[in-house]
Amino acid sequence: MDLERQGGPETPPGSMATQRATPHPRLRLHRAFPCHHLPTPHDLIVYLPPGYDQQPERAYPVLYLQDGQNLFDCLTSFAPSRTWELREQADAAILAGEVEPLVIVGIYHAGERRIAEYTFEPDGQFGGGEAEKYGLMLTLELMPWIAARYRVRRERGDTGIGGSSLGGLVSLYLGLRHPHLFGKLALLSPSVWWNHKGILRFLNDSAPDLEQRPRIWLDVGDREGRRTLEDAQLLNQRLQQNGWLSGEDLHFEEICGGNHDEASWARRVRPMLGFLFPPSGR
Numbered sequence: 001m002d003l004e005r006q007g008g009p010e011t012p013p014g015s016m017a018t019q020r021a022t023p024h025p026r027l028r029l030h031r032a033f034p035c036h037h038l039p040t041p042h043d044l045i046v047y048l049p050p051g052y053d054q055q056p057e058r059a060y061p062v063l064y065l066q067d068g069q070n071l072f073d074c075l076t077s078f079a080p081s082r083t084w085e086l087r088e089q090a091d092a093a094i095l096a097g098e099v100e101p102l103v104i105v106g107i108y109h110a111g112e113r114r115i116a117e118y119t120f121e122p123d124g125q126f127g128g129g130e131a132e133k134y135g136l137m138l139t140l141e142l143m144p145w146i147a148a149r150y151r152v153r154r155e156r157g158d159t160g161i162g163g164s165s166l167g168g169l170v171s172l173y174l175g176l177r178h179p180h181l182f183g184k185l186a187l188l189s190p191s192v193w194w195n196h197k198g199i200l201r202f203l204n205d206s207a208p209d210l211e212q213r214p215r216i217w218l219d220v221g222d223r224e225g226r227r228t229l230e231d232a233q234l235l236n237q238r239l240q241q242n243g244w245l246s247g248e249d250l251h252f253e254e255i256c257g258g259n260h261d262e263a264s265w266a267r268r269v270r271p272m273l274g275f276l277f278p279p280s281g282r
Helices: 086-095 111-117 131-149 166-177 192-208 226-241 260-278
Strands: 027-033 044-046 064-065 103-107 161-166 185-189 214-221 250-255
Touching: 027 131, 044 131, 064 131, 064 185, 086 103, 086 192, 086 214, 086 260, 103 131, 111 131, 111 166, 111 192, 131 161, 131 166, 131 214, 161 166, 161 260, 166 185, 185 260, 214 260, 226 250
Parallel strands: 064 103, 064 161, 161 185, 185 214, 214 250
Antiparallel strands: 027 044, 044 103
């Protein structure tokens, strides 16, 4: 359970231009994306792969990730001095030829509205249930905005969405809700428990109508608690029962020593990217 993780330093609204230095020149910060489907603007941080500026004719696949505060920058991360180390991990994987160069868009969560926006139906204890509106912001506003400003490919097979915990939950929901847009899902320690495992019911209802199944990375750490571990195992089983094939369009991994935190997710980034965005020709 990650309800306490909605905290972390908030950034004040401002212009969409970069307003302060990021931890690396290939990270571009955009403040207060002016979305119309949600009451709160979201900051964005965009990772550009090595060679992006040197190859102006090239377009790239793109991965949209939740909880953008925690991905790249220690100054904004919920966990002091801990991030997903996403820029370092992605750079290393790309330069080693393990991953196709890609653009990664980190969407900052909306502070106290994080729970509402990351959950697709209300929970009797915690409320929530506004993921549909969050999805409209993402698919109708943010994705076209990114495509107009960065050289990203827009085909479903080149577009992924992901996150951890509640960020993983909303990514699974939106991946099933918009399968024509998202062909790759990164689900790190997803909060399957929400509203009595309602995501499993949604999966069972949605899967028969999918013309194409998204490629899914699913993981969980063995130190995240028995319920979290068992929930992830159950999700893996349900995915296979609904047609996903382990080793082909589904990878499930139980991480030895894995916790529910940024340091653990950082160690999973490189294999996750390798499975979802392998080099061309593989």
